[in-house]
Amino acid sequence: MVGKNPENISALQTDQTKALVRNLDFFYGDNHALKDINMPVYANKVTALIGPSGCGKTTLLRCFNRMHDLYPGNRYKGEILLGEDQKQSNILSKQVDPIEVRMNIGMVFQKPNPFPKSIYENIAYGLKIRGHSRSFIDDKVEYSLRNAALWDEVKDRLQDLAVNLSGGQQQRLCIARAMATDPEIILFDEPTSALDPIATLSIEQLILELKDQVTVLIVTHNMQQAVRVSNYTAFMYLGRLIEFDTTAKIFAKPAVKETADYVSGKFG
Amino acid sequence: MKSESAKDVHKLIAWAKLWQAGFIILGVLSLLVGIVTLVALLADMFIKGGPLISWRFFTSFPSRNAEEAGILSAWVGSLLVMFVTALAAIPLGIASGIYLEEYARKNWIADLIEINVANLAGVPSIIYGLLALGLFVYAFHLGDTVLTAGLTLAILVLPVVIVTTREAIRAVPSSIREASYALGSSKWQTIRSHVLPYGMGGILTGVIVALSRAIGETAPLITIGALTFIAFLPDSPVQSQFPYISFAWLMSPFTVLPIQMFNWVSRPQPEFQLNAAAAGVVLVGMTLLVNGLAIYLRYQFRKGIKW
Numbered sequence A: 001m002v003g004k005n006p007e008n009i010s011a012l013q014t015d016q017t018k019a020l021v022r023n024l025d026f027f028y029g030d031n032h033a034l035k036d037i038n039m040p041v042y043a044n045k046v047t048a049l050i051g052p053s054g055c056g057k058t059t060l061l062r063c064f065n066r067m068h069d070l071y072p073g074n075r076y077k078g079e080i081l082l083g084e085d086q087k088q089s090n091i092l093s094k095q096v097d098p099i100e101v102r103m104n105i106g107m108v109f110q111k112p113n114p115f116p117k118s119i120y121e122n123i124a125y126g127l128k129i130r131g132h133s134r135s136f137i138d139d140k141v142e143y144s145l146r147n148a149a150l151w152d153e154v155k156d157r158l159q160d161l162a163v164n165l166s167g168g169q170q171q172r173l174c175i176a177r178a179m180a181t182d183p184e185i186i187l188f189d190e191p192t193s194a195l196d197p198i199a200t201l202s203i204e205q206l207i208l209e210l211k212d213q214v215t216v217l218i219v220t221h222n223m224q225q226a227v228r229v230s231n232y233t234a235f236m237y238l239g240r241l242i243e244f245d246t247t248a249k250i251f252a253k254p255a256v257k258e259t260a261d262y263v264s265g266k267f268g
Numbered sequence B: 001m002k003s004e005s006a007k008d009v010h011k012l013i014a015w016a017k018l019w020q021a022g023f024i025i026l027g028v029l030s031l032l033v034g035i036v037t038l039v040a041l042l043a044d045m046f047i048k049g050g051p052l053i054s055w056r057f058f059t060s061f062p063s064r065n066a067e068e069a070g071i072l073s074a075w076v077g078s079l080l081v082m083f084v085t086a087l088a089a090i091p092l093g094i095a096s097g098i099y100l101e102e103y104a105r106k107n108w109i110a111d112l113i114e115i116n117v118a119n120l121a122g123v124p125s126i127i128y129g130l131l132a133l134g135l136f137v138y139a140f141h142l143g144d145t146v147l148t149a150g151l152t153l154a155i156l157v158l159p160v161v162i163v164t165t166r167e168a169i170r171a172v173p174s175s176i177r178e179a180s181y182a183l184g185s186s187k188w189q190t191i192r193s194h195v196l197p198y199g200m201g202g203i204l205t206g207v208i209v210a211l212s213r214a215i216g217e218t219a220p221l222i223t224i225g226a227l228t229f230i231a232f233l234p235d236s237p238v239q240s241q242f243p244y245i246s247f248a249w250l251m252s253p254f255t256v257l258p259i260q261m262f263n264w265v266s267r268p269q270p271e272f273q274l275n276a277a278a279a280g281v282v283l284v285g286m287t288l289l290v291n292g293l294a295i296y297l298r299y300q301f302r303k304g305i306k307w
């Protein structure tokens, strides 16, 4: 399996590793949801997680910001090493505070979930809990909204409630909120599944632009989306990573039969 | 053959409709029993008591003479007792609700506490009176004072505040909590900045429902020794001399509106019955006012809250 030896993928030599998943198993109580996952996440690239519903994409994504720690009975085994080269530390370690992990790794959810506060407050919240000054926050709110291509639409109504925005605007606000705190990695869990095609395109465009600033990991059930936005693709099936490679390779010449069947639409 | 069965079906439907009409009539009649009784009671009270309500009625102490008697000490007493109740029950109830809902481990002890809190809300109020008599009056020597009464009613309504607080914060969806955690919030930051503010409408409603229940309570206050005849006011909390604030009122004997009412009802003279009706009108008015405030606050707080 190629997934076992990500270091051997020839096309990848020039890319920096941002994170490395090593022998990762995950359990929801007795439910063994992830089995021996090994894969790299390359810096300033978009990596897509694809696979049929229930294969563990969301579960893997939520390991990266220790979201599973919020609920009792969840258990990790294995490592996710973060940081370039030698400085790698295991973010799943019990010694690492999940809050510290989430300070560095942002997340955008399947359904837009703005706080029922003003547009301004939504962006400012993450900055406030990091203790930034008012003037810094004001600047950063504008910068983040511009960065998420939302500024022109909302600049005259920053104090309006975020929940009154359209679905696509809400999701861009959530992206701006996650990006405002300058994360090293940003996680997307099917960010467009609740949106119409036009809003979907604008989010995809945004993701492509973001990778200059941040490393992107995105779950998608939509294979065209994976092709459009990602540089690398991981195909998962039944809690296992079946194949990891460049997106071009996964969709043109997959090495494993299951991958070929899935990307050609034979199941899923 | 065909028309025959169609006829049967029509008959069946006609029967079903007849039954339905019967039940509707029965339902409306049942409803009327409740509503008509209530309206009749209220109307009777308003007709008897309404004309007596005047400035004088609010500013006079009770008196042996029915025409001169008023409710000054009673409504001031009710207000002060409610103030103590609110001050004690709101922080305790909200804190307990948050703890139980957000922090307590979900195990059998939590279940036990949960069942107990739910049951406490249904315990007869006189039992709380006995508890308060033993605890506040005999053990803590607080006497039959405004403080004792306020604390007694606070314990009485605490379960209501706890239960509604829990319900209100449980209604905040996990997607919003996760949004907060994903930004690096701690649990307390998430509760303080999101869960509590978004649940505040529901919490306030619970608090006010609790207070409007407490306003009408009589039995536990009689148990702890509330006086039925008081012709003086507690010390004013605000003083003209340094330090300008006084807490002497806490230790003052008191009466409250429902007790004043009860006192008048139990007099033989018919004039006092009219006074009782008038006090009843004031009490109902206060309760409506409080409930109106609850509706207004809930509206204000929920205006911007959707997920």
Ligand SMILES: Nc1ncnc2c1ncn2[C@@H]1O[C@H](COP(=O)(O)OP(=O)(O)O)[C@@H](O)[C@H]1O
Binding pocket: A028, A031, A033, A051, A052, A053, A054, A055, A056, A057, A058, A059, A060
């Ligand atoms: N909170 C949970 N508790 C127990 N099992 C879960 C939970 N969430 C997901 N699972 C299970 O874990 C597996 C992977 O789920 P998920 O990661 O959500 O799949 P995907 O995102 O690929 O559709 C599924 O079999 C699912 O039933």
Ligand SMILES: [Mg+2]
Binding pocket: A057, A058, A059, A219
């Ligand atoms: Mg999923």
